[in-house]
Amino acid sequence: MLCERCKQHPASVHYTEVINNQKRQMNLCEACAREAQKAFGLGPALNLQNFLAGLMGPVIAAETPGGKQRLKCESCGLTEEMFGEQGLLGCADCYRYFGDRLQPLFRRIHGSVRHTGKVPQRSRKNYLLVQEVDRLRAELHDAVEKEEFERAAELRDEIRKLEERLGRRGGMGT
């Protein structure tokens, strides 16, 4: 469908206008939609971007002693506000800086917080170690719950060893 104003670019923004009980659908390209927004004072069209930021988890008070301090990625400089506006993260490290607050968002969008698909060849060793650490952590949790403290101590040592190996390989990943 072409934009009905300039008839040049594909229409990618769709407004529904209601005038005198008549419903009318307007199909515009991005450039024309921006113009129309200015000219007719239309509200912003619903888009994925505004929507995503709303799914982020709340700021945990203990994490931000400064009160209203906002999150920011130290690597690329992306702030929470910028994420709110664009719905895009700025770099791979953003996933670490925004870390826990992205979890509810993943859960809502994907119903999961864990990748189970393809792994690049060069990440494979690291990936398997991390899987192992996470498995042992779950076991440890279990052991503590059941008050099997000897088993828990063993697991804690094993985890520590693996984490040291991971540290040497360049970090735990996200």
Add this chain to the structure above:
Amino acid sequence: MSLKEAVHNPYSPWMDHAAPETDVVISSRARLARNLANFSFPHQMSPEAAEQVVHAVALALRDPEFSARFGEVELVRLAELAPVERWMLVEKHLISPGFVTAERTGHQHKGLVLSADERLSIMVNEEDHLRIQSLYPGLQLAAAARLADEADGLLEKTLDFAFSDRIGYLTACPTNVGTGLRASVMLHLPALVLLGRVKDILTAVTRLGLTVRGLFGEGTESAGHLFQLSNQVTLGHSEADIVNNLESITRQVIDQERTAREQLQKQMPVVIRDRVSRAFGILRHAYVLSSEEAMRLLSDVRLGVGMGLLKGLTPRLLSELMVKTRSTYLVKTSGRQLSPPERGELRATLVRQALQGVKNNS
């Protein structure tokens, strides 16, 4: 066909009719989103960094194993193509509209790679550093996914992709994180639309984790009765599961559409024959056609072909006409801007010419 030729030819190999389920499925696509570790994502990076990414990808394409599999492909910058040529590639579904319209990264730092058979394309510096995309005619999701996976596997020998051990491939938008895989099919569902059933079926489909879009727009009232189904979830399922889920749901929609066509044929044979033959007659003899009318009539004719009511027409010819009747192609072929009446006239002329030799002896 090289990229520079691809922008002139309205035909693309994915329009080939020798593919499974082409009576309902137009094309199958798999797209992988990938980013280079150590570079900000395209919207957050400097022109210098964008240039480095383009270079890195160009280098990876020269890997002997990659060229042994996909041929000697060149990376063309968007700036090297005329605006109308860029839109031709959009109309052929080889690149996304956003790739052409987004202004965050300059066109000189956006790269495009296309294999000779046009089955594999790679957009460089779209929303992610790489969008590896594969397009097949008919229902061939597994084949499309395999091809994109192969290209990804060969590229990762040279390129270090951003990957997290817990949440997988890292993408600019969190909706793509994990596998980075978006698999999709384009379906032609005219009988379900005519019987007023399409909305219920597509609503049911969205409850099964799929996204539905009308072609050339987000709404469900789609031009030409074309709909795209794609997976919504990219994290927590394997690539194979994502593809299999989409494929099995697509098969059910195909069955529904075929049943609806049989029903039309049984309950209103004359009405439906009149509709498709009338559409064919108008396309064959009209001197002025609007873009919307052409889309609608081509959809009716395709339905007639699928139901065996119109003979001598191939799905390929119809797909090619869908590109030819778009304003972009008209401007491209005439080499200048056209007024709406001029477009209507040229559109009708191209359609008449294409259908001239076709004998409809139904």
